[in-house]
Amino acid sequence: MRILFVAAVVAFLAACTSQSEGAPPVIVPKGPGEQAETMDPGDVGTDRWVAPGEADLKYVASMIVHHRQALEMSSLAPDRASNETVKGLASRIYDTQGPEIDAMEQWQRQFAEKAPAHGHDGTLPHVDHDSMPGMATPEQLAALKAARGADFDRLFLQLMIAHHEGAVKMAVDLLSTGTDVRVEEMANDVVASQSDEIARMKAIVIP
Template sequence: MSSVRNLTRRNLTRRAALVAATLGAGVVLVACGGDGGDSSGSGSGSGHDAHASASASASPSAGDEAGTTAGAHNAQDVSFAQGMIPHHQQALEMARLADGRAASGAVKDLAARIEKAQDPEIRTMTGWLKAWGEDVPEAGGGMDHSASGHSGMPGMMGAEDMAGLEKSEGKAFDTKFLTLMVEHHEGAVEMATTEKSKGRYGPAKAMADDIVTAQNAEIKEMNKLLGKSG
């Protein structure tokens, strides 16, 4: 009887030890798992989340900055578009006279290039003004109309000059056309230079830069045709 009790007691002790060992292992596993999970979660996980959060916050701000640079405009941009549209329109009216009046093939070629370059720019600037909710200058309803009203802008021809050009033919037209167009281009370059330094809208500043480059080159070309060195 005593031996049975001793055996039973030993069995119970072993079971208790086994249970204790199992529970202890479970606690260790849970503790390790918790620490490891928290470590990877709050260490690499939090680091990743922090990086992702930083990237997410950086990306919109970078996008917003880019959007602001490309999309924002100021009063100078509006003034540039509203002034350059009628300025270009008058240049087109002058250029369109060359086909039936100019004697020089070089003058006719120049006039065609002016028309090809400036007509799309008028459409582009018109699109900007509409998008900004600003007034778009109306197309001139004839020489006198387009020349008056905007004669205060740099290089803009007055009604008398435009009428005189319209009445000219042959070599007289060529000389008058080139002389007036040099002055007209110089005015456009002045307006575009102001936009480059004071404007904010990227595409408008880029167009202004193109105008300065192209029209300065044409001024040199026209002066050569007039027999001038500059």
């Protein structure tokens, strides 16, 4: 009886230690109208792991390209803009979207590591530059690079407002079609942060 009691205590303590030291549970979304499932972190990468859907993969691949253009546009402001508010906003966009690209690329790497075990080749969808809403054309980018002072400020705001509105549309579309919780969190961040920046840019008056 004493041996059984000791064994039970050891098992209980082991379970408690495992729970306290483990990562938080993973929420796995299901289909429309179905309740999400809570998965132990140890099950990620096993047969219980649900691979991201095509909508998640396409969104992340597309948003990385979309963000990179925002970085390219924002990097022009320090030497070309004359309005301090425009300069500050461009700096904020650059500082925010750079780390967001890093987070999305990390998600892609984690997907590629898990995908082969589940019958997916780990390849990412092709991104059609022209199909993404809000992307500036090569001609518009050239005009922005050539502009200085107030002309740059006006064109930057015009192009970046359209760019942000396109990103918000992409994020909203993902929220109605995606299945990966982490991608949905990233999309929600885009909607919140870029909607706020759209309002800020529309409030700037360039004489």
